[in-house]
Amino acid sequence: MTVVEAQDVRKSFGSYDVLKGVDFQANEGEIVAVIGKNGAGKSTFLEMLMTIQTPDAGGIHLFGKELHCLSINEKEQLRKQISVVLQPTQFYKTMKVYELLKLFQSYYDSTKDVNQVLAEFHLEPYRRTYFDKLSGGWKQIVSLAIAFMSQPRLLILDEPTTGLDPHMRNMLWNYITDYNKRMGGTVILTTHNMDEVELYCDKVMLLNNGIAEVLDTTERILERGYRSIHEFYLQNVTV
Ligand SMILES: Nc1ncnc2c1ncn2[C@@H]1O[C@H](COP(=O)(O)OP(=O)(O)OP(=O)(O)O)[C@@H](O)[C@H]1O
Numbered sequence: 001m002t003v004v005e006a007q008d009v010r011k012s013f014g015s016y017d018v019l020k021g022v023d024f025q026a027n028e029g030e031i032v033a034v035i036g037k038n039g040a041g042k043s044t045f046l047e048m049l050m051t052i053q054t055p056d057a058g059g060i061h062l063f064g065k066e067l068h069c070l071s072i073n074e075k076e077q078l079r080k081q082i083s084v085v086l087q088p089t090q091f092y093k094t095m096k097v098y099e100l101l102k103l104f105q106s107y108y109d110s111t112k113d114v115n116q117v118l119a120e121f122h123l124e125p126y127r128r129t130y131f132d133k134l135s136g137g138w139k140q141i142v143s144l145a146i147a148f149m150s151q152p153r154l155l156i157l158d159e160p161t162t163g164l165d166p167h168m169r170n171m172l173w174n175y176i177t178d179y180n181k182r183m184g185g186t187v188i189l190t191t192h193n194m195d196e197v198e199l200y201c202d203k204v205m206l207l208n209n210g211i212a213e214v215l216d217t218t219e220r221i222l223e224r225g226y227r228s229i230h231e232f233y234l235q236n237v238t239v
Pocket residue numbers: 013018036037038039040041042043044045
């Protein structure tokens with residue numbers, strides 16, 4: 001089943017054309033990496049899938065529904081099936097880990113038990129720690145635990161592992177791949193780490209000069225003769 005489909009999506013900020021006609025597709029159960037250099041428009045594209053930005057032209061279908069045609073109410077229903085991990089905002093600072101999970105449990109009307117979530121994510125030692133006092137890695141783990149409170153069909157992650165040490169990165173990816181396998185959930189993420197793309201992602205969209213220059217499986221990209229996804233990136237993206 002197609003979960004996300006974008007056709008000829010365009011977006012400009014002033015005179016700067018960031019996306020010049022992007023085509024994209026993600027199917028149920030796929031882990032898809034959106035890659036490209038700084039400023040390529042990766043976050044802008046993800047924000048459209050999150051329904052917080054609208055394209056200037058082109059269409060986006062989520063779960064078979066064209067976003068442009070939905071009422072506010074229908075959009076809200078659709079958002080319930082999506083979880084996102086963004087950079088945490090100011091308000092997280094003043095809350096303890098347990099309080100944050102409790103808060104999102106009620107926002108999402110989740111049946112998940114907060115104590116169970118704390119145990120699953122090895123967060124028990126930090127339950128009374130203020131979010132702001134956690135290391136960058138644990139902040140990301142808490143953000144992911146929050147995202148999973150709603151048991152989403154689609155998970156969108158903007159640079160989830162940036163700045164994390166190898167163990168924390170590994171832990172985060174274990175949660176993501178486990179969710180993907182257990183629930184058949186679709187994951188779309190941005191990253192600058194090409195090793196992670198090769199290890200964990202089924203599919204890659206390379207954004208370059210405002211278009212999706214490549215949209216293919218990691219397997220097929222490597223079959224073209226690249227020794228790694230890292231090499232593929234370096235050969236296809238100019239500085
Ligand atoms: N709201 C906005 N107003 C004006 N320009 C914007 C806005 N949002 C993004 N941009 C510009 O659009 C371009 C694409 O930004 P975006 O954050 O999508 O890129 P990115 O590929 O995610 O980059 P990075 O890898 O550095 O995070 C950048 O030049 C950015 O400055």
